[in-house]
Amino acid sequence: MKIIKFLVVALILLTGLGYAAFYFGTNIASEKIMNDVSTELQNSGEIERLKATIENDPELRAFVEEAEAADTSKLPFTTKEEATRVLVKKVGVTELNNIRVQVQEGTASKEEIMQNLQGKLTEEEVLALKVLAYKELYGK
Numbered sequence: 811m812k813i814i815k816f817l818v819v820a821l822i823l824l825t826g827l828g829y830a831a832f833y834f835g836t837n838i839a840s841e842k843i844m845n846d847v848s849t850e851l852q853n854s855g856e857i858e859r860l861k862a863t864i865e866n867d868p869e870l871r872a873f874v875e876e877a878e879a880a881d882t883s884k885l886p887f888t889t890k891e892e893a894t895r896v897l898v899k900k901v902g903v904t905e906l907n908n909i910r911v912q913v914q915e916g917t918a919s920k921e922e923i924m925q926n927l928q929g930k931l932t933e934e935e936v937l938a939l940k941v942l943a944y945k946e947l948y949g950k
């Protein structure tokens with residue numbers, strides 16, 4: 811009987827540690843990634859080019875307008891950390907990395923990426939991502 815109690819307690823502790831590692835790990839990772847990306851974009855001047863690209867592309871401009879007009883109280887997440895957890899859970903780290911590589915190499919179109927994400931995320935989650943991207947780009 812003592813062995814069963816020990817195994818149950820050990821299982822509960824390991825589960826708790828695993829959850830804590832996932833929770834805090836995604837927070838730390840998302841913060842580091844966003845800080846690195848933000849710094850790189852600001853230092854290289856890419857953020858202004860990105861804003862110009864958005865303003866010149868009607869489809870991207872529609873995304874921005876949708877994000878600007880969204881009711882943030884009804885979104886499933888509002889922070890980068892929460893978004894990271896949802897993306898890791900629903901899309902997966904490997905797939906996110908593949909998307910990043912395709913974007914950097916220019917081998918994926920925005921339609922392919924959006925179709926891929928929309929197949930794995932709900933409309934509300936996609937809107938929440940748009941809102942977060944808008945806030946990051948325009949600092950609002």
